Amino acid sequence: MNRLALFDCDGTLVDSQANICLAMEDCFYTHGLALPQRHAIRRVVGLNLVEAMRQLLPDGEDALHAAMAESYKRAFQALRGNGGLREEPLFDGIVDALAAFADAGWMLGVATGKSDRGLALTLAHHGLADHFVTLQTADRHPSKPHPSMIETAMAEAGAAPHTTLMIGDTSFDMEMSIAAGAHPLGVAWGYHTPDELRRAGARHVADHARNLVSYAATAY
Secondary structure: EEEEEEEEEEEEEOOOOHHHHHHHHHHHHHOOOOOOOOHHHHHHOOOOOOHHHHOOOOOOOHHHHHHHHHHHHHHHHHHHOOOOOOOOOOOOOOHHHHHHHHHHOEEEEEEEEHHHHHHHHHHHHHHHHHHOEEOOHHOOOOOOOOOOOHHHHHHHHHHHHHHEEEEOOOHHHHHHHHOOOOEEEEEEOOOOHHHHHHHHHHHHHHEHHHHHHHHOOOOO
């Protein structure tokens, strides 16, 4: 079986919180709702949009959550169209970490709450698209922590649960990994705290991308 290292995107590969917060604030304003705190917005990064709206507005009805998800998409597209998007930098050491995994014989993939289009634009912008053999997004799967993304990625990459690593910055990533039988590896530079990641099942929490490969070696 192949070894597969799956990466979350927002909060793990790239720091995208500024754009996510701007689009979410625009969405809430459009619907005449009080703007959520940015801390609360960062807490739901990684979930699909409807589930994120449900978390941020738990008393809202399903139809409102669905409408807000569409408003968020339009807000994000408008930011992109008028040049209002902020830079989404790669976290320090990510490029070298991806190369180290490839050199060690790992296949690479992404499992993200982004859309297909959003992920493609992010990877193209940073010149990373060719690194990954499988890309799983919210367009084709239930929200994290459902294991569907990991299960599909393993099938596409010829990997098994015991040869698959899920690398992410949220408890949703860790819970998804455990649900799929994969190895959960947290990162400390994202949107949930290391303690939360450990409580959600992370075997290790890396404090820098350069340490990811060495932690991966201990998963077996």
